[in-house]
Amino acid sequence: MxxxxxxxxxxxxxxxxxxxxxxxxxxxxxxxxxxxxxxxxxxxxxxxxxxxxxxxxxxxxxxxxxxxxxxxxxxxxxxxxxxxxxxxxxxxxxxxxxxxxxxxAQARTYRYYIYDDGSTDPHRMQEAASLLTGTHNFSHFSRLDGKNPERTILSSHIHAEDGFYIYEITAPGFLWNMVRCIVSSIIAMGRDELNADDMTALLKATPGMRHVTPAPPEGLILWDIDxxxxxxxxxxxxxxxxAAPERTRFFETMKKVNWMMD
Known part of the structure; x- marks a missing residue:
């Protein structure tokens, strides 16, 4: 069986x-x-x-x-x-x-936990998240290894919970490091280091744009697969x-992620 x-x-x-x-x-x-x-x-x-x-x-x-x-x-x-x-x-x-x-697998959902240390604007992060829905070229957001850079994002949003901003994204498939690179760009926009035009240019794989550095892996959870x-x-x-000790360890690690990105 x-x-x-x-x-x-x-x-x-x-x-x-x-x-x-x-x-x-x-x-x-x-x-x-x-x-x-x-x-x-x-x-x-x-x-x-x-x-x-x-x-x-x-x-x-x-x-x-x-x-x-x-x-x-x-x-x-x-x-x-x-x-x-x-x-x-x-x-x-x-x-x-x-x-x-x-x-x-028809769809995969990831969540990334971003510790709310007061350095990011949630409205700007949500603006960045909203720009991701639809089909885009993710050449600047991933390690391609010869794969097609186009991916279709079904949903992308931010919500607050228990002292964290939680970014959730769903798509049929992702490229290597793609979600973590997306998170880096969303945090950068939340810190006013990127604007909507920059994000749009990245999603069009505009030549001359710097490749996005992935966020640390510790904040990422493969949330669900349909x-x-x-x-x-x-x-x-x-x-x-x-799992209380493991959960405590997880959330303490999450609190370190933001400064690891500085």
């Missing part, structure tokens, strides 16, 4: 999501747990896949992984029991054999069951 799981993790102590030899990664951690449970021997033959990559230090609320296993009941009942405290499955779904969490399938909630028994 092929299963999909929603995976949450605090990225602080992971070297990103993608497997790397000798390093602690989210994929490596989940695959190791599956092997320990006897869910599969070879992750390649099981078709194990994540919906996308997150860089070192980036967190996730609803990353999605999928794999095929002869022991689905064991996977659903036991996987959270052996995952570490900073990684947990929050939901599961049975899928057809062709399901791939990357290629079936693959067009319903998930059944899983009771937390691992990392997020008693």
């Amino acid at each position: 092929r299963l999909a799981f929603q995976v949450a993790y605090i990225g602080t102590d992971f070297y990103g999501s993608q497997m790397q030899p000798g390093l602690r990664t989210v994929e490596g951690t989940v695959i190791g747990a599956c092997r320990d449970l006897g869910l599969f021997d070879d992750w390649r033959k099981a078709g194990f896949a994540f919906s996308g990559r997150t860089d070192r230090g980036v967190h996730a609320r609803r990353q999605i992984c999928a794999f095929t296993t002869p022991c689905p009941e064991r996977a659903i009942a036991r996987l959270n029991h052996i995952l570490p405290r900073d990684c947990e499955c929050s939901g599961w779904a049975e899928t057809d054999d062709s399901f791939h969490p990357r290629y079936n 693959c067009g399938i319903p998930f059944t909630p899983l009771k937390g028994t691992g990392s997020m069951r008693d």
